[in-house]
Amino acid sequence: MRKAINTDAIRAALSKHGLTQKELANALGVSSQAVTNWLKGNDFPRPATLLKLASTLRLTFEQMVQTDNVDRPVIAFRKKGNAKTTNAHVAKAEEIGILLKPLVPYLTEQQALRTLITSPSIDYNKLKVAVAQTRSRLGIGEQAVLEYEHLIGEFKNSGAVLIPVLWGAKQRHENALHIRLPKEDITFIFLNLDTRLEDFKFWMAHELAHVYTPDLSGTTQGEDFADAFSGTLLFPRACAEPTYHEAIQQASAEGVIRVLLTHANEHMVSLNTVFQQIKLFAKSSNLVALEIDERTIHAVRNNNQGPLISEALFDPMPPEPKRFIAACEHAFQSDFFIALKRMIHESGIGASYVQQVLDTPMQDAFALYEELRH
Amino acid sequence: MTLVLLDTNAYLRLAKRITPLLGVKFGQKDYTLTILKQVEDEVHKNPRLRFLYPWFDDPVFAKERIITRVRLNKNEKEQLNAVTSVLRQHVLSNVDTYTSQGRSPPSPTDCFILAFGQIRPAIVATDDLGMHQLAKDFSIPIWHGHELLKKMLSAKCINNDLVREIYDAIETNNDLPRTWKEAKHTVFKKIFGPAA
Numbered sequence: 001m002r003k004a005i006n007t008d009a010i011r012a013a014l015s016k017h018g019l020t021q022k023e024l025a026n027a028l029g030v031s032s033q034a035v036t037n038w039l040k041g042n043d044f045p046r047p048a049t050l051l052k053l054a055s056t057l058r059l060t061f062e063q064m065v066q067t068d069n070v071d072r073p074v075i076a077f078r079k080k081g082n083a084k085t086t087n088a089h090v091a092k093a094e095e096i097g098i099l100l101k102p103l104v105p106y107l108t109e110q111q112a113l114r115t116l117i118t119s120p121s122i123d124y125n126k127l128k129v130a131v132a133q134t135r136s137r138l139g140i141g142e143q144a145v146l147e148y149e150h151l152i153g154e155f156k157n158s159g160a161v162l163i164p165v166l167w168g169a170k171q172r173h174e175n176a177l178h179i180r181l182p183k184e185d186i187t188f189i190f191l192n193l194d195t196r197l198e199d200f201k202f203w204m205a206h207e208l209a210h211v212y213t214p215d216l217s218g219t220t221q222g223e224d225f226a227d228a229f230s231g232t233l234l235f236p237r238a239c240a241e242p243t244y245h246e247a248i249q250q251a252s253a254e255g256v257i258r259v260l261l262t263h264a265n266e267h268m269v270s271l272n273t274v275f276q277q278i279k280l281f282a283k284s285s286n287l288v289a290l291e292i293d294e295r296t297i298h299a300v301r302n303n304n305q306g307p308l309i310s311e312a313l314f315d316p317m318p319p320e321p322k323r324f325i326a327a328c329e330h331a332f333q334s335d336f337f338i339a340l341k342r343m344i345h346e347s348g349i350g351a352s353y354v355q356q357v358l359d360t361p362m363q364d365a366f367a368l369y370e371e372l373r374h
Numbered sequence: 375m376t377l378v379l380l381d382t383n384a385y386l387r388l389a390k391r392i393t394p395l396l397g398v399k400f401g402q403k404d405y406t407l408t409i410l411k412q413v414e415d416e417v418h419k420n421p422r423l424r425f426l427y428p429w430f431d432d433p434v435f436a437k438e439r440i441i442t443r444v445r446l447n448k449n450e451k452e453q454l455n456a457v458t459s460v461l462r463q464h465v466l467s468n469v470d471t472y473t474s475q476g477r478s479p480p481s482p483t484d485c486f487i488l489a490f491g492q493i494r495p496a497i498v499a500t501d502d503l504g505m506h507q508l509a510k511d512f513s514i515p516i517w518h519g520h521e522l523l524k525k526m527l528s529a530k531c532i533n534n535d536l537v538r539e540i541y542d543a544i545e546t547n548n549d550l551p552r553t554w555k556e557a558k559h560t561v562f563k564k565i566f567g568p569a570a
Binding site: 001047048050051054055057058059060061062064065095098099101102343347348349350351352353355356361362363366367 | 416419420421422423449452453455456457459460461462463464466467469470473474475476477478479480481484492493502504511512513
């Protein structure tokens, strides 16, 4: 990472504190020439001097230093509802990404040949082609139910490492976090298992779309594509078309809901996913829309919430560390904890590392750490 | 007076057996121990620590911490924020160094504690090897917990029996850091004898 002093920020801070360059040099115990060299970008302060500079001018690293951002982790969130992503969320996720870098050599070798969607589009007809090809590669027809195993295997084949986490059903800003390390050419996907069963598959498919389109990671375009791809992959046109025709024949809203719910349950996706796909199908085929609004769909959905994935996997909750780690390895085919175990044994890192990369309470991190250490 | 700032583990290893611990001057440099509110918060947020150290909230300990707590003014808080960010960024820029040889990357709270040591100034007492590396990189004065124990022993704040008792308790808790193990038969050779 190339670093240079942010000249404008330093000059503004000098002015704010009524200091000259010479007075600053004296306060830091360096020559005036040294300060001039920093401001011209010819040199960069040593760590202890940089610390004094921050303390003297009361500037944070981010305010004081400009970096070239090469190798910076690329972040994408699967946010909760209307949660607002702040700079602090992004900074924290980037820190996790940086801390994951030393773990990469401990992971099993990743696939070099991967699937990419080179011209991602949210146009329904183009999505239909991308989805058909994806399903074909997974060995399932367009009307078949896409199982979790299909998605999990595809992550593995695409150089992505799944990290299941228990971040709580309400406390977090995001339900999934995607961290791509460009230099290491690897993607880590944190999946919050404290997520409703019917939503979980959608989020997994959403994350898979990010893996297929690494160049769009962290952009609004990437998020829009991931949402569109996910819905269509889980409930393609071949499913939407017969469901539409069945639903449109219903005499009442209750009848429509019943049809949509039957298909949602069959595919283990949310009522909203089925509704949205039918809407897209109807629009693209110039057919009349279903006479039901989104508010009704959301009301029904909220009254029919399934269990959390974590509850379904680990009853009773919370799981013992051993069980949680085993589920990650077997159910999610993730070698994250295997790599972490190797790292703990070989480099001697402590529970604090586990706490920081999993962003979990210290007591949970310590329990996992103890399990991995022995 | 020379302020010595204890991190969470250093405090928990010593506070139950050395009373009073905080705010008492000792040694030629009038060393005075203190902890930050962050340490208190860390224990309160952590059920495992609360379970292992049930005495933490006994009134005698809580009162001692409140009386001796260091308070920061607005300028110091700004400086602390600035210095913490530089330390944390240094950790992230050198993450390989901080994940090798038994080190863990200092967390934002660890960086905050070291930043405090820089601002006040204070010597930070911790057994965290990552924090020791970070302090070394920035020339921030730092002690291992056993070094603090030795200073207190030299200043006759504690005696040999108490050192033995503290070692026994930490060993029983399976919490003895590698550096304490090494110091047992070198720094405290007179008490524990040479290594077998």
